[in-house]
Amino acid sequence: MSNDIKITKGLDIKLEGEAEKALESAVISNTCTIRPEDFHGVIPKLVARVGDKVKAGGSVFYDKSNESVQFVSPVSGEIVDILRGEKRKILAIKIQADKTQVYQENEKINVQSANAETIKSLLLASGCWPFIKQRPYDVIANPQKSPKAIFVSGYNSAPLAADYDFVLQGKEAELQAAVTALGKLTEGKVHVSVKQGGSSPLSGLSGVTMHQVSGPHPVGNVGTQINKIDPVNKGETVWTINPQDLVIIGELLLTGKFNAERIVALVGSSVQKPRYFKTKIGSEVATMIYDNGVEQNGNYRVISGNVLSGKQVKPDGNLDYYSNLITVIPEGDDYELFGWNKPVFNKVSTTRAMTFSWLNPNKKYNLNTNTxxxxxxxxxxxxxxxxxxxxxxxxxxxxxxxxxxxxxxxxxxxxxxxxxxxxxxxxxxxxxxxxxxxxxxxxxxxxxxxx
Structure with missing residues (x-):
């Protein structure tokens, strides 16, 4: 049976502002912010306090309902502020980054000979476990349960999404170490999906079941791939992991260091020079957007993630913990006179009622946030x-x-x-x-x- 996945139902939304295949280092962020709300369902219990010094990979808080799941600092520095909301709910932990980074030293293990418990203990203690999510519920995986399979989607089909074939170049060793280790945590298969006809660094991995996917969005969503390969029934669990998080896990296994480096695509029609930046998880968004023609007081929206499922952040906000994409598009706070009663040529629509996007399937649009x-x-x-x-x-x-x-x-x-x-x-x-x-x-x- 073929491992190829092809879907016909879906919709590709082609937008202006795709990132050029050029990579540069972002301005070093002065502060790094961790927001517990990025980890759905987690009740944080602080380990560090304001004024404490932490290393990159040093524990900051853990999950109150599962104390073995640690959340660590992406950078070394001093905790300068802990923002709280109603009932003293922890909203954010802000860390002033050191100019020279100091890393927490974790145990290095041989992934070929290590057993499942050794690997799981290292991932939990090092802060890499939050990268592993589970279905059902789309939350951080329960370490007490074993999954029937693990899924990695190496193709993101969302509008203006980062190109994994580009961002994963040169990371083959880390990717192989990560999938080898994770393969020992399941009795089932590790499923890796790549774009059909692409040249993904994931294609050469051993010990995995490879799938080639094609079709419109959401073919790149891991949920679509799970549904087509091995659906989740009651009582079953599968794990999912983002490819860039695999790189962090692989580097930890090979070097013993938690290196929270991210390659982030800055995209959108409000960006003059869309391209890729090397930065850290939780870095300030301003370190990337203001050097690329984005007006500081412009009428636009900054989104951590893609336009369909990303989260709005302020221009002086911080990168989401899981995001590798910053999208900047015009704010849709203007309204058209009789916009419901005239032909529409500049918007995407699945219907043919007064709309004509179906005539130009390859046209790129400059859409705003207006619903x-x-x-x-x-x-x-x-x-x-x-x-x-x-x-x-x-x-x-x-x-x-x-x-x-x-x-x-x-x-x-x-x-x-x-x-x-x-x-x-x-x-x-x-x-x-x-x-x-x-x-x-x-x-x-x-x-x-x-x-």
Missing amino acids: NGEHRAFVLTGNYEEVFPLDIYPMQILKSCMYNDLDEMEALGMYEVAPEDFALTEFVCVSKQPHQEIIRRGLDVMIKEIG
């Missing part, structure tokens, strides 16, 4: 099914999440979905419903009630 409509009740149009390749009924599962019917959510396939799987249905939704938020709330209810 072009207001929130209303669900309208049955059939548009969701056109862009949703999973073997799941999208409208029905969204409604079951809204009225919290756990039996129906289970029967419809909630165990294998994540919010990002519904980003496209949210984009084409004429009702302007927040699909990703609805799915996230549904998953949270399942965690609370089912566990």
